[in-house]
Amino acid sequence: xxxxxxxxxxxxxxxxxxxxxxxxxxxxxxxxxxxxxxxxxxxxxxxxxxxxxxxxxxxxxxxxxx
Ligand SMILES: [Zn+2]
Numbered sequence: 001x002x003x004x005x006x007x008x009x010x011x012x013x014x015x016x017x018x019x020x021x022x023x024x025x026x027x028x029x030x031x032x033x034x035x036x037x038x039x040x041x042x043x044x045x046x047x048x049x050x051x052x053x054x055x056x057x058x059x060x061x062x063x064x065x066x
Contacts (some may be wrong), residue, residue, distance in 0.1 A: 006062045012036035019051040029057070033051050 008017045011032045019025055022034040025046040031053070037044075048054045054060035 004062050005050065006060050008028070008050075011061050012038070017050050020049055022048070023050045024055055025053050025057065029059075031060075040050070 005019050008031050009015065010017050011030060012032055013036050015033075017031060017033065023031050023035050024037045024044050025031050026037075026039065026043045027045055031050070034047070046056055050060075
């Protein structure tokens with residue numbers, strides 16, 4: 001089964017986040033690279049690689065939206 005993650009741009013550096021990159025997810029479901037995130041850590045709800053975070057928050061899987 002092939003799973004395709006949605007393309008998400010990091011709001012800070014405007015690069016597409018790759019599934020192996022370490023990311024942080026905040027309470028309004030904004031995904032940023034760990035090194036780009038500059039807000040309060042209290043606001044975070046998930047951390048890990050994009051692939052790991054997407055497992056917990058299935059709306060990142062494009063195919064489920066179709
Ligand atoms: Zn970034």
